[in-house]
Amino acid sequence: MNLWILGFCRLPSIEGRHDKRRILVNIAVLGAENPADLSHVVGKALIDTGATSSGIGPSIVTRLGLQSYGKRPLGSATDERMMPYYVFRLGFLLREGQDLPVETPALPYIVGECDGFGWPMPRNFDVIVGMDILSRCRLVIDHERWSLDF
Numbered sequence: 024m025n026l027w028i029l030g031f032c033r034l035p036s037i038e039g040r041h042d043k044r045r046i047l048v049n050i051a052v053l054g055a056e057n058p059a060d061l062s063h064v065v066g067k068a069l070i071d072t073g074a075t076s077s078g079i080g081p082s083i084v085t086r087l088g089l090q091s092y093g094k095r096p097l098g099s100a101t102d103e104r105m106m107p108y109y110v111f112r113l114g115f116l117l118r119e120g121q122d123l124p125v126e127t128p129a130l131p132y133i134v135g136e137c138d139g140f141g142w143p144m145p146r147n148f149d150v151i152v153g154m155d156i157l158s159r160c161r162l163v164i165d166h167e168r169w170s171l172d173f
Contacts, residue, residue: 024159033113034120034171035132035172035173036170036171036173037115037116037170037171038168038169038170038171039166039167039168039169039170040167040168040169041164041169043167044106045070045092045149046069046070046164046169047067047068047069047070047071047148048067048068048070048116048152049066049067049068049116050065050066050067050068050113050114050115050116050150050152051063051064051065051113051114051115051116051131051133052064052065052066052079052083052087052112052113052114052149052150053087053109053111053112053113053114053131053133054087054089054111054112055110055111055112055136055137058112061131061133063114063131064083064086064087065116066079066080066082066083066132066140066148066149066150067079067085067147067148067149067150068113068148068150068151068152069148069150069151069152070152070157070162070169071083071151071152071153072154072157073164074151074152074153074154074157075153075154076137076138076139076140076154076155077113077137077139077150077153077155077156078106078139078140078141078150078151078153079109079111079139079140079141079149079150079151080141080145080146080148080149080150081141081142081143081144081145082143082145082149083111083149083150084109084141087102089109089111089141090109091108091109091141092108092110093107093108094106094107094108095108095140097140106140106141106142107140107141108138108139108140108141109138109139109140109141110136110137110138110139111123111136111139111150112133112134112135112136112137113134113135113137113150114131114132114133114134114150115131115132115134115171115173116131116132127160132173134156134159134160134173135156135159137155137156138155139151139153139155159173160172160173161173
């Protein structure tokens with residue numbers, strides 16, 4: 024479903040397939056210092072409705088040269104740990120119907136600044152998109168497909 028404002032402007036929407044276990048999408052990660060700077064790195068993101076906040080892995084931290092501003096407790100289903108926190112921006116790459124891996128020269132739809140955690144060990148994804156971001160859009164999961172409408 025595409026959204027329209029007053030019938031004139033279509034809001035961004037992305038969609039794709041999932042493997043019935045998780046949703047992975049390419050995402051742009053940007054520094055937060057200068058809102059006008061749209062340079063970014065592309066990473067693989069896990070859409071995680073169980074995560075309260077978003078986070079970034081070590082490869083994104085290194086590639087963007089981000090510095091942690093401090094550590095805070097981060098709870099999971101099994102424990103709580105002190106984790107580094109970073110300020111960054113996330114942007115969805117608007118290539119409808121495309122599955123991983125896709126890199127596009129188009130500008131990302133930037134959903135705003137994140138105050139997110141970092142994790143030290145590499146995983147099968149670079150970014151966790153949590154409810155701090157997902158609450159700004161409409162997520163639909165239907166059989167083998169998913170969509171995000173902003």
